[in-house]
Amino acid sequence: MDTIQSILNAMVREAVSPQTAAVAIAVIGLNIHFGFTGLLNIGQSAFMLLGAYGFAISITHGLPLVVAVLIGLAAAFVFALVLGMPTLKLRGDYLAIVTISAAEIIRYVGRSVGYDWLLKLTHGAQGIPGSQYRGPFTDLSPFGDGNTTILSFSYHDVAGGAAWVTILGLLLVAGLIAAMVLASRRLSGRIRPAAIIALSILTLLLVLFLAPVTGQNTGVRGWWFTVVTWVLVGISTVVVLLLVKSPWGRLLKGIREDEDAIRSLGKNVFAIKMQALIIGGLFGALGGIMFVLPATVQPDSMGRSLTFFCYTALLLGGAASIFGPVLGSLLFFVGRAFIISASNAYVPDSVLSTDKTAQFAFVVIGVALMLLVIFRPQGILGDKRELRFNV
Amino acid sequence: MSESTVTPAGMADPAARRELTSGFTAEPGTAKPDPILVVDTIVRQFGGMTAVDVGHLEVQRGLITALIGPNGAGKTTFFNLVTGFDRPTSARSGAHWSFDGVKLDKTSASSVARAGMVRTFQLTKALSRMTVMDNMMLGAQHQAGENLMKALFSPVWRAQEREIEVKAKDLLDRFSLLEKKDDYAGSLSGGQRKLLEMARALMSDPKMIMLDEPMAGVNPALTQSLLGHIQSLRDDGMTVLFVEHDMHVVRHISDWVVVMAEGRLVAEGTADTVMSNPAVIDAYLGAHHDTDLGDDELLSDDKLQEIAEEVAAEEAEREAEGEKS
Numbered sequence: 001m002d003t004i005q006s007i008l009n010a011m012v013r014e015a016v017s018p019q020t021a022a023v024a025i026a027v028i029g030l031n032i033h034f035g036f037t038g039l040l041n042i043g044q045s046a047f048m049l050l051g052a053y054g055f056a057i058s059i060t061h062g063l064p065l066v067v068a069v070l071i072g073l074a075a076a077f078v079f080a081l082v083l084g085m086p087t088l089k090l091r092g093d094y095l096a097i098v099t100i101s102a103a104e105i106i107r108y109v110g111r112s113v114g115y116d117w118l119l120k121l122t123h124g125a126q127g128i129p130g131s132q133y134r135g136p137f138t139d140l141s142p143f144g145d146g147n148t149t150i151l152s153f154s155y156h157d158v159a160g161g162a163a164w165v166t167i168l169g170l171l172l173v174a175g176l177i178a179a180m181v182l183a184s185r186r187l188s189g190r191i192r193p194a195a196i197i198a199l200s201i202l203t204l205l206l207v208l209f210l211a212p213v214t215g216q217n218t219g220v221r222g223w224w225f226t227v228v229t230w231v232l233v234g235i236s237t238v239v240v241l242l243l244v245k246s247p248w249g250r251l252l253k254g255i256r257e258d259e260d261a262i263r264s265l266g267k268n269v270f271a272i273k274m275q276a277l278i279i280g281g282l283f284g285a286l287g288g289i290m291f292v293l294p295a296t297v298q299p300d301s302m303g304r305s306l307t308f309f310c311y312t313a314l315l316l317g318g319a320a321s322i323f324g325p326v327l328g329s330l331l332f333f334v335g336r337a338f339i340i341s342a343s344n345a346y347v348p349d350s351v352l353s354t355d356k357t358a359q360f361a362f363v364v365i366g367v368a369l370m371l372l373v374i375f376r377p378q379g380i381l382g383d384k385r386e387l388r389f390n391v
Numbered sequence: 392m393s394e395s396t397v398t399p400a401g402m403a404d405p406a407a408r409r410e411l412t413s414g415f416t417a418e419p420g421t422a423k424p425d426p427i428l429v430v431d432t433i434v435r436q437f438g439g440m441t442a443v444d445v446g447h448l449e450v451q452r453g454l455i456t457a458l459i460g461p462n463g464a465g466k467t468t469f470f471n472l473v474t475g476f477d478r479p480t481s482a483r484s485g486a487h488w489s490f491d492g493v494k495l496d497k498t499s500a501s502s503v504a505r506a507g508m509v510r511t512f513q514l515t516k517a518l519s520r521m522t523v524m525d526n527m528m529l530g531a532q533h534q535a536g537e538n539l540m541k542a543l544f545s546p547v548w549r550a551q552e553r554e555i556e557v558k559a560k561d562l563l564d565r566f567s568l569l570e571k572k573d574d575y576a577g578s579l580s581g582g583q584r585k586l587l588e589m590a591r592a593l594m595s596d597p598k599m600i601m602l603d604e605p606m607a608g609v610n611p612a613l614t615q616s617l618l619g620h621i622q623s624l625r626d627d628g629m630t631v632l633f634v635e636h637d638m639h640v641v642r643h644i645s646d647w648v649v650v651m652a653e654g655r656l657v658a659e660g661t662a663d664t665v666m667s668n669p670a671v672i673d674a675y676l677g678a679h680h681d682t683d684l685g686d687d688e689l690l691s692d693d694k695l696q697e698i699a700e701e702v703a704a705e706e707a708e709r710e711a712e713g714e715k716s
Contacts, residue, residue: 239543242542242543242545243539243542243543245545246536246542246543246545246548247528247534247535247536247537247542247548247552248536248537248538248539248542249542250521250525250528250529251529251537253518253520253521253525254518254521254525254529256520257518257519257520257521258516258518260476260500260512260516261512261516261517261518262529263476263499263500263501263504264474264476264500264504264509264510264511264512264516264592265501265504265509265529265530265591265592265594265595266501266502266503266504266505266509266532266595267501267529267537268501269501272537275539279539
């Protein structure tokens with residue numbers, strides 16, 4: 001029972017982690033590119049890295065927090081312009097080639113040691129340690145010092161934390177998720193979102209009851225970081241929702257379907273694609289800033305693999321859906337935590353040593369992604385009809 | 392549609408149209424009293440092959456003009472050039488075309504559409520993974536909500552959105568697609584997609600609509616209603632230029648016919664005069680279409696010699712012409 005409890009705890013810790021939320025913001029941006037506009041951007045990590053560099057370097061040079069964030073966003077803005085100008089008039093594949101190589105260029109410039117002035121800015125492959133730029137953000141925290149456990153009422157308090165409480169709770173969680181799926185299929189109108197929101201809040205509370213998380217109020221990876229990042233995820237989702245439901249969002253989908261048709265209707269396709277590239281890139285930069293706040297600005301931690309994590313999360317949750325990116329990122333990181341801790345606990349060391357479980361998790365995720373694309377290409381929340389008529 | 396009417400009375404009266412077209416001389420590149428589209432020296436070469444070489448063409452306002460020609464005559468390429476989807480090879484050496492008095496030499500496909508000349512495509516470009524209604528709404532021009540800055544604030548564009556919706560429903564009703572409005576465009580039949588594309592083009596209140604093979608793949612019953620729609624557009628004062636292979640259709644609705652072959656204009660005229668024009672028959676059937684190949688007389692050496700000479704002379708003539716231009 002204790003192993004199950006520790007696996008559960010590891011999963012919930014990963015779910016509320018600010019870095020999960022930060023990746024979710026970047027995936028929201030990628031969804032604008034790939035899901036709605038059909039731009040194949042394989043360099044989302046470069047937008048994140050540029051945002052992070054712009055932010056961290058500005059703060060280490062004594063600029064205020066707000067200005068630093070703006071500089072991080074501006075870096076991504078310029079990057080989007082430079083990438084988009086030559087490629088957006090060409091076919092989509094060219095953007096893919098250019099973005100992946102540009103992302104590598106940014107990463108290699110960041111880790112290069114050839115020039116002294118550059119090394120002083122980026123600190124090469126070691127990166128800028130978080131302690132150098134985290135200060136102004138931590139100082140803003142209204143939460144004070146000390147630790148807080150979310151849900152003070154937890155499984156310990158019922159029947160002395162007996163095993164059947166946890167098992168019953170897990171069954172209930174499964175039941176709630178099933179109810180949510182039913183609600184999204186059967187209900188319609190205004191009740192549907194209300195029911196889904198109510199059920200997900202209930203699930204969240206139950207999960208926290210089963211695995212209470214304790215964390216510092218303000219420290220690195222503490223509640224201040226978590227709350228701010230998840231609030232930003234919420235704001236980004238609302239902004240995307242408003243944009244996508246507007247005539248501008250309709251244009252994006254039109255461009256995804258057929259550029260020439262949109263051109264024949266008198267719309268400036270290039271400008272709209274550029275706007276989409278910039279907006280998605282800005283979300284990427286914001287995600288990058290939040291991603292490095294509890295960590296370090298290390299170019300190698302934001303390379304190709306991060307871009308592909310973003311794509312996995314996006315496809316998992318459902319491209320071209322509003323909540324898909326958030327759900328996808330959650331499932332991606334929680335699933336990874338589950339595979340790592342479960343194989344640590346149950347697979348004997350002679351078969352899979354503890355330090356290999358992280359790699360093993362990626363193998364499992366890769367296979368899962370392949371199965372997903374083959375059997376449920378629209379992801380969890382995507383609309384199947386949007387994929388069916390792909391002639 | 393009445394806002395877009397250019398000639399107040401329109402060209403609804405068949406007698407008036409006949410009188411008007413009888414005034415045109417039936418030769419390629421002839422001048423017309425009130426041309427809405429004027430094209431000069433448009434050449435498009437793909438490598439060594441000249442796909443389009445049009446010296447001068449005028450399209451009369453308010454009429455239905457058909458552009459016909461055998462396969463590979465360059466009709467669709469010509470459409471692409473005029474609507475800005477392709478650039479003429481002669482772009483720097485004298486290619487000019489103007490629409491309704493506005494020069495279009497250097498403009499992009501989207502500004503051609505904004506000027507009021509909207510086209511449809513031979514292979515329909517219905518936006519399959521969007522609903523029929525969304526397809527229609529995209530056609531409307533000057534939408535405030537398509538501006539990124541305003542898109543976030545729905546009160547700014549809500550009212551305009553409703554107006555466009557009413558207009559879209561009107562048009563869908565006219566093209567009998569209204570009950571399909573919430574279906575995905577990908578689920579429509581080929582003919583219905585043609586209708587949708589035409590209706591979508593009309594959302595932008597064009598002055599001239601260019602239809603690339605509107606009847607291809609459409610069943611005969613639907614063809615009748617499509618023809619009716621095209622005629623009613625003309626009666627509302629719109630100019631129509633369309634490419635078509637079906638001669639019955641051309642004869643039935645067109646007021647004026649332009650014939651292309653091997654990239655050039657070979658004839659112009661009313662449907663009847665054009666179809667009896669020897670140049671047109673040659674273009675479609677070949678110069679020796681009335682010679683019986685089974686005739687043994689053809690196998691005599693004299694006759695073969697004669698044909699060989701004829702071919703050589705024709706080739707020499709073509710080469711001389713090529714050097715000239």
